[in-house]
Amino acid sequence: MYIDEYGKENKQIIVMLHGANFVHSFGKQYVLAEKYHIIVPHLMGFGNETGKTFNTDKQTEELAEFISGLNQKVVLVGFSLGAQIAYKIIAEHPELFSAAVIISPWLIKNDDMLKYVMTQNEKQFALFKKKWLCSFVGLMNGLPKDQRKEFVEQMQKVTIETVRNSVDNGITIDSVKGFENVSVPVFALAGEKEQDEVKNSVKLMAEKNKNCKYEIWQKAAHNIPPVFAKQLNELIVKAASDAE
Numbered sequence: 001m002y003i004d005e006y007g008k009e010n011k012q013i014i015v016m017l018h019g020a021n022f023v024h025s026f027g028k029q030y031v032l033a034e035k036y037h038i039i040v041p042h043l044m045g046f047g048n049e050t051g052k053t054f055n056t057d058k059q060t061e062e063l064a065e066f067i068s069g070l071n072q073k074v075v076l077v078g079f080s081l082g083a084q085i086a087y088k089i090i091a092e093h094p095e096l097f098s099a100a101v102i103i104s105p106w107l108i109k110n111d112d113m114l115k116y117v118m119t120q121n122e123k124q125f126a127l128f129k130k131k132w133l134c135s136f137v138g139l140m141n142g143l144p145k146d147q148r149k150e151f152v153e154q155m156q157k158v159t160i161e162t163v164r165n166s167v168d169n170g171i172t173i174d175s176v177k178g179f180e181n182v183s184v185p186v187f188a189l190a191g192e193k194e195q196d197e198v199k200n201s202v203k204l205m206a207e208k209n210k211n212c213k214y215e216i217w218q219k220a221a222h223n224i225p226p227v228f229a230k231q232l233n234e235l236i237v238k239a240a241s242d243a244e
Contacts, residue, residue: 002042002049003066004040005037005039006030006033006040007035007037008037009037010035010037011037012075013075014032015076016038016082017041017079018042019079020043020080020081020121020166023042023043023150024143024147024151025080025226026040026225027226029077029229029233031233032237036240039074041066043059043081044162045161045165046162047154048154050158053165054161056170060088064089064096073095073096073243075097077101078103078105079104080104081166083102083105084171086102087176087179088171091176091182092176094181094184099184099187099242100187101187101236101239102189102202103189103232104190104198104222104224105190105201107171107172107205108204114167118164118168121164122164125158125163128155129155129156134152134155134156135148179209180209183211186205187212187215188201188205188213188215190202190215190216191216191219191221192219192220193221194221194222198222202214217231
């Protein structure tokens, strides 16, 4: 599994699981490497892992094995697709984590919404094969020049199978067992402008687990890591500090 690392000299580890397509979803959080050891695994089918096709169970197992090998409990942060995986892995392997921040998880799914999201992602996939447009999207997502260039090249290698598997990944609030028993603090976030299914997902997470607190951030859409970076970074620091 390919990883990016920042602040390797620091002891406390934060593992960040990126969203679909955007390995650098947490680009505005890398400043936290001044204090923390940040590890960003490239999820199957994306980034420098495009030689693989995304598979939910294999990805979870691979991450669990990798994190176990770090020989210490870590703070887990996930966004979008990474948030869904974070929900699954912390439920199935709670012993690996000291805290979690789960941002914009889509855990309430029905057939109509799955079809809609799948269609939108397939259209986006086709557009991303146009390098100039891909670069523009990277710019709009706040990627610096070098990261934007890397993003464009990586997206040319992403397959439609990975896109479809990452959308219809089988992770829902009910399909994953064990979250109600997680004993470490979990912070679940969504933006007020996100779909109701996402906002209701974080509310249900808090209902299922007394150690999970949720917040709906005003004015935020599906853009919390780059656009609300200061607020998010403060929350991640709080989660990491409380977990020490």
